[in-house]
Amino acid sequence: MKKHLLFLFLFVVASAAASVTPKWIWIDNNDAPNTWACFRKTLDIDNVPSSEVYADIAVDSKYWLWVNGQQVVFEGGLAGSPSQAGKWDRKAKITPSNTWFERVNIQPYLKKGKNVISVLAWYWGRETHKGTYIKKRGGFLFSSEINGQGISSDSSWKASRHVAYDTTGCTASKAIVPFKIKYDARKNMNEWFMPEYNDSQWTKAVVLGNKGDAPWHNLVERNFPRPVNHGLLEYANDKELGFPFDGNGKTVVCKLPFNKQITPWLKVESQGGDTIFISTDNPKNAITAHYITRPGRQTFECYSWMNGHDVRYTVPKGVKVLSLKYRWITVGEMAGKFQIDDPFYQRLWDMCYNTLFVCARDNFMDCPDRERALWIGDVADQTSYLFYSMDDAGRKLLRMAIISTMCFSDNKVIGALGPLRVRELVCQSLQFIAQCIWPYYINTGDKATLSEVYPFVYDYLSLFPMKENGLPEYRKGKSPDTWDWLDWGVKGTIDNEPIQVAFYYMALDKAREMALLLGKSDDVKWYEDRMKSIKTNYDKCFWQNGFYSSNPAKFKDDRANAIAIVSGVASSDKYQQIVDNVLTKNYYSSPHFEWIVEDAMCIAGEYGKALERMKKQYQSQVDNKKMTTLYEFFPKGGSYNHAWNAPNAILAKYISGIYPTKPGWKEFVVKPHLVNFKSIKQTVPSVKGDISLEVSSNENTKIKLSTPDDTEAVVYLPVPDGKTYKYVSLNGQKIWTKGKGLSRQVSGVEFIGEETGFIIFRVKSGSWTIEGII
Numbered sequence: 001m002k003k004h005l006l007f008l009f010l011f012v013v014a015s016a017a018a019s020v021t022p023k024w025i026w027i028d029n030n031d032a033p034n035t036w037a038c039f040r041k042t043l044d045i046d047n048v049p050s051s052e053v054y055a056d057i058a059v060d061s062k063y064w065l066w067v068n069g070q071q072v073v074f075e076g077g078l079a080g081s082p083s084q085a086g087k088w089d090r091k092a093k094i095t096p097s098n099t100w101f102e103r104v105n106i107q108p109y110l111k112k113g114k115n116v117i118s119v120l121a122w123y124w125g126r127e128t129h130k131g132t133y134i135k136k137r138g139g140f141l142f143s144s145e146i147n148g149q150g151i152s153s154d155s156s157w158k159a160s161r162h163v164a165y166d167t168t169g170c171t172a173s174k175a176i177v178p179f180k181i182k183y184d185a186r187k188n189m190n191e192w193f194m195p196e197y198n199d200s201q202w203t204k205a206v207v208l209g210n211k212g213d214a215p216w217h218n219l220v221e222r223n224f225p226r227p228v229n230h231g232l233l234e235y236a237n238d239k240e241l242g243f244p245f246d247g248n249g250k251t252v253v254c255k256l257p258f259n260k261q262i263t264p265w266l267k268v269e270s271q272g273g274d275t276i277f278i279s280t281d282n283p284k285n286a287i288t289a290h291y292i293t294r295p296g297r298q299t300f301e302c303y304s305w306m307n308g309h310d311v312r313y314t315v316p317k318g319v320k321v322l323s324l325k326y327r328w329i330t331v332g333e334m335a336g337k338f339q340i341d342d343p344f345y346q347r348l349w350d351m352c353y354n355t356l357f358v359c360a361r362d363n364f365m366d367c368p369d370r371e372r373a374l375w376i377g378d379v380a381d382q383t384s385y386l387f388y389s390m391d392d393a394g395r396k397l398l399r400m401a402i403i404s405t406m407c408f409s410d411n412k413v414i415g416a417l418g419p420l421r422v423r424e425l426v427c428q429s430l431q432f433i434a435q436c437i438w439p440y441y442i443n444t445g446d447k448a449t450l451s452e453v454y455p456f457v458y459d460y461l462s463l464f465p466m467k468e469n470g471l472p473e474y475r476k477g478k479s480p481d482t483w484d485w486l487d488w489g490v491k492g493t494i495d496n497e498p499i500q501v502a503f504y505y506m507a508l509d510k511a512r513e514m515a516l517l518l519g520k521s522d523d524v525k526w527y528e529d530r531m532k533s534i535k536t537n538y539d540k541c542f543w544q545n546g547f548y549s550s551n552p553a554k555f556k557d558d559r560a561n562a563i564a565i566v567s568g569v570a571s572s573d574k575y576q577q578i579v580d581n582v583l584t585k586n587y588y589s590s591p592h593f594e595w596i597v598e599d600a601m602c603i604a605g606e607y608g609k610a611l612e613r614m615k616k617q618y619q620s621q622v623d624n625k626k627m628t629t630l631y632e633f634f635p636k637g638g639s640y641n642h643a644w645n646a647p648n649a650i651l652a653k654y655i656s657g658i659y660p661t662k663p664g665w666k667e668f669v670v671k672p673h674l675v676n677f678k679s680i681k682q683t684v685p686s687v688k689g690d691i692s693l694e695v696s697s698n699e700n701t702k703i704k705l706s707t708p709d710d711t712e713a714v715v716y717l718p719v720p721d722g723k724t725y726k727y728v729s730l731n732g733q734k735i736w737t738k739g740k741g742l743s744r745q746v747s748g749v750e751f752i753g754e755e756t757g758f759i760i761f762r763v764k765s766g767s768w769t770i771e772g773i774i
Contacts, residue, residue, distance in 0.1 A: 022056075022143040022152035024216060025205035026123075027159040031137050033125030034170055034179045036162035038192055039153075040199050041117045045146050048110045055144035055151075058101035058219055060135045061124040061177075064303070066193040067109035067117055074229050075303065075329070076102055078222060079177065079362040080132050080374075080419050082400075083407035085217035095420060097135070099216040102226070106144065117142070117151075118193035120162065122303070130175045130373035131421045135215045139208055158202040163187045173286035175371045180287055181304045185294040186272060223403075224396030227361065230328040232265055235311070244322045247274075247315030252324065253281075255310045258354045258628035259641055260328050261361060261368060264311045265301040267323040268293060274316045280308025284369040284639050293319060305329065307358055307368045307641065309628060331360040332393025335685035338651065341678050344615060345651060347622050352648040355629040356382060356389055359643040364401050367632070367639035376405055376416050377428030377644070380436040381592060384649035387443040388658075391685045398440055399449055405432070406452075412459040413479065424477035427486050430503035433457050434567075438510035441517075444687050445664025451518055457511050458523060464504060466530065470537030472504050487559055488590035488633060495555035498542045499563055505534045506567035538569050546581045558586045559593045562600035575604035584609055587617065590633055595646035602654040607673040610654070614647050656682045657716070658693060665691070670705060671716035671758070686711075702771040711765045716758040717772050725772040728759060732769070735761075 027037045057063065057076060065073040078100040086096035106117075123138030142153040166182040191197060212218060235241070235254040247268075256262065264278050270293035278289040289302035315321055334357060338349045359365045359382065366378040379401050386394055408419040414429040415422030437457065441450045464472040474497050476484045486499055512527035514520075544552040548561050548570070561582045564570035570578065583601050594617055601610035620635040621627060630645035632638025653659045657671035665686040672680060672695045684691040689708030696702050701718055719725060728736035730746055736759060737743045742751040749768075752760035761770065 020150035020152045020154075022141050022211050023154045024139040024141050024208045024210070024213065025153045025155070025157060025159070026138050026140065026208055027161050027203075028206055029208075031125060032167075033123070034167040034172075035123040035125065035138055036165040036167075037121045037123065037138065037140070038160045038162050038189070038202075039119040039121065039140060039205060040158045040192075040197075040202070041142075041151070041153075041156070043115050043117070043146075043149075043151060044113060045110065045115060045149070047112055047147070049107060049147060051107070052105045053107040053110065053144060053146055054103050055106050055142060056101050056103055056219070058099050058139075058141040058216065059121050060099070060137065060139050060216070062122045062303075063140065064120040065104065065118070067106050068111060068115055069118075069191075069194040070109050072106060072109055073102075073104055073226070074327070075305075076104070076226070079372075080404065081135075082220040082404060088410060096214065096217060097419075098218045098220050099135070100222050101141070101219040102222045110146070114195065116195040120193070124177050124179065126172060126177055127420060128173075128175050128177055129421070130371045131417045131419060131423075132177045132372070137208070137215050139216060141211060141216075141219075143211075153205070155204045155207050157205040158199045159205040160189075160192070160199070160202040162189060162192075164189060173370075175373070176286045177372075178287060178304050181289040181302050182292075183289070183300060183302075184292040185298055185300065186292060188294055188298075224400055225332065225393045227329045227331055228333060228393075230330065232325045232327055234325060241324065243324075244320050246317070247276075247319040247321055248317050249314070252313045252315060252321070253310050254313065254324050254326070256308070256326070258350075259307060259309050259358050260326075261305050261307050261330070261358055262311065262326040262328055263302050263305050264289065264313070265299065265325045265327060266291070266313065266321070267297070267299045268315070269297045269320040269322060271295055271318060274319050276316070276319065277314040278302060279312050280306050281310045281312065282306075282308035282369050282640065284367070286369060297322070301327065305361075309626065329361070330357055331397055332391040334389070335391040335683070335690075336389035337681070337683035338388075338648070338656070339679070339681040340651070340655075341680075344619075344622055345611070348614070348618055349648055349651055351621065351628055351630050352385070352645055353389055355641050355643065355645055356386065356648075358629060358641050360390075360394065360397060363404075364397060364643065366643050367641055369641065370639050374401060374405070374418055375428065376401070376414070376418075376432040376436065377425060377592065379643075380428070380431045381595065381644040381646045383436045383439050384595060384646045385652060387439070387686070388648065388652040388682070388684055392687070395440075395444055395687065398436070399444075399446065402437055402440060402449065402453055406456040409456050409460075411479070412463055413477070414456060414460045422479065422481060424479060424482040425485050426475045426477060427500055427503045429460060430500070430507040433460070433507040434503070434510040435506075438513060441514075442660055442663055443665065445666070447517065447663075450514055454514050454518055454520075457507075457514065458520075461504075461507060461511055461527075466533065469541060470533040471501050471541060472530075472534070474500055487593045489559070489593065490588040493555065493557055493586075493588040495548075495550050495557040495560040497550045498538075498548050498560045499557075501534060501538065502560070502563040502567040502569050505531060505538070505569045506563070508534075509568060535569060538564075543574070546577045548578070556582055556586055557588060558582055558597050559589050562589075562593070562597040565600035565603050566596055579604050579606050579609065584613065587613070587634075591617075591630065591642065591646075592644040594634075595649050598647065598650045599653075602650060602673075607654055608675045610650060611675060614650065618647065652682065652684075656680050656693060656695070658682060658684060658691065660686075661714070664688065665711060667712045667714070669714050669716070670703065672703070672718055674701075674718060700771055700773050702769065704767075704769050705763070706767045707763070707765045709765050713763050714752065715761050715763055715768070715770060717761070717770055719757055719759060719772065720774075721757075723774055725759070725774055727773050729771050729773065730761070730768060
């Protein structure tokens with residue numbers, strides 16, 4: 001009986017230990033912004049578990065984690081919040097908001113006996129008018145279980161302010177939440193994160209609340225992979241820098257291979273008290289670092305990331321520079337590949353590709369320097385070529401952008417800037433529905449997310465009353481936080497009303513597709529009735545005998561005419577007139593709208609003219625050899641790495657000619673338009689796996705295609721103008737003969753037919769070489 005009671009007692013104690021509720025802790029009760037806090041927890045374990053040991057970690061705002069002196073996480077935590085947790089009091093600017101947490105496997109870093117968990121937390125404690133939300137209360141939460149023993153943040157943790165981080169004079173940008181860095185190494189805490197460090201003088205952590213308490217509310221698990229830490233890397237001109245060398249007060253320019261998000265690192269020797277200043281070449285860069293040396297040899301890394309084409313260290317006389325490096329962070333790997341035999345379009349692709357990656361981190365940003373804001377119109381532009389460029393991390397980051405945008409909607413309004421701020425830009429919200437949410441589903445097959453966000457889509461589209469003329473009322477937004485903005489570009493040229501109506505039509509069309517998929521039959525009819533009304537009356541209101549305009553004496557807008565084609569509201573018989581009268585003549589759009597104009601030209605079949613326009617718009621940027629990313633404006637201006645540049649969408653979808661036709665790339669098309677090119681190679685990192693495509697055309701035309709399992713491709717073999725093929729071979733076997741069609745049955749291949757300029761086959765997953773022999 002006593003044995004049973006003892007067993008029951010031990011079971012209850014073990015269960016209680018394993019289910020300890022973690023506390024939100026901090027170094028004190030002060031909520032001062034720009035606080036750097038250190039935490040340590042010492043524990044003993046009898047043996048290291050053979051399987052994963054996960055720790056759940058939440059913080060406001062960022063953290064760095066070490067276990068037994070080994071760094072486990074470099075910059076954890078996510079800026080912003082996953083969702084609202086209660087009613088949004090706009091007048092008081094109070095947004096009850098839930099908090100992200102991350103699940104980290106610490107098992108590889110544990111050892112038998114004494115273990116030390118060390119955490120550096122950085123509390124920003126501010127927000128900006130650009131949408132990033134902070135709780136306005138520093139806090140750290142940790143929860144794990146090792147061999148049945150619950151390890152949770154509470155008052156048993158040791159805590160200390162990191163005194164080397166001097167927060168006086170560390171100004172912050174009005175648009176970027178993180179602060180600049182000022183680090184005085186004379187106050188260094190001597191590797192406080194190492195197990196042997198003596199923390200006896202540290203105080204106990206202050207408990208601020210339990211898991212679930214305000215202002216952090218519920219915890220939501222981070223739903224996309226942590227960024228890839230590429231480690232400390234040498235600068236591109238490392239050999240030319242000639243280490244070691246003595247500083248002389250001049251700026252040392254360290255070149256990056258291309259514009260990257262980086263944290264700069266240094267190793268120097270000094271008498272102490274010298275200030276090294278670190279920045280980048282980027283004129284919009286809002287993050288800098290001041291490092292004050294201590295006596296002796298030392299290293300330092302600036303934990304507030306910055307970006308640029310080169311990093312600049314101003315090193316005073318008397319400081320010996322032993323090494324300079326940088327840490328590069330990316331969302332996933334740079335998985336998509338594109339090669340073309342034209343140096344202009346190759347370099348443009350690379351610049352656009354770099355721009356996408358430097359505008360992604362905790363969210364998709366409009367730019368990494370001036371704002372770091374989630375403008376959903378920019379995200380929609382990024383979506384157009386994201387799936388040709390990024391791996392699963394990018395897809396999941398996009399899902400987070402979609403979900404968080406919808407979670408911070410208000411009064412049916414899908415805000416164009418968030419989270420925190422519902423600033424309605426009507427066309428961006430409509431574009432987000434049509435060119436972000438729906439493409440996300442098509443490219444991923446994620447029906448669950450579509451179902452989750454669909455009610456917000458319907459609610460927003462219901463805000464547009466229809467007028468007697470059969471078109472929706474022009475919406476400027478009803479809240480005080482609204483902006484009647486459609487595009488930058490050439491001043492005084494934008495034709496607002498036909499653009500918004502076309503965007504609304506396009507959003508209705510994609511919402512109708514969502515409703516069909518989700519079985520919302522009543523909604524389908526509502527969408528179709530509105531689409532029919534708009535289609536019937538759009539030409540009556542805006543067609544001006546050769547182009548669309550609300551006022552032909554004033555507007556002949558490339559944007560209005562392009563979106564009429566892309567949305568589907570314009571009938572195909574008008575395409576050529578639009579191209580000839582407007583799209584080849586008027587260059588009014590900014591980069592935000594430019595890819596849509598080129599998309600319209602390709603839909604109209606004018607691939608060569610679309611490429612000519614692309615070249616004219618981007619020529620000066622491509623010619624600038626100092627640049628590796630793309631500007632906010634044409635020909636330049638604003639931030640020099642702005643998210644909404646999307647010429648790669650055109651090069652991938654129409655020139656390589658590859659795009660999905662069934663959700664999740666279960667079926668896709670390969671329909672290359674070579675124009676004047678002779679060779680194109682592309683790797684698409686689809687949700688099914690990599691799709692590898694090579695197209696070459698000398699005398700004969702060859703397509704080499706490798707596709708992942710559980711996919712089918714409809715392949716269009718181009719027939720050069722004025723030419724015919726004697727036969728077509730597939731994997732070396734003659735499969736099609738002129739005038740006879742299919743001449744051989746091959747497993748996994750189906751002959752579809754012919755259309756002007758193409759011979760069409762359907763192939764199952766595998767590796768295929770299709771060649772047309774003249």
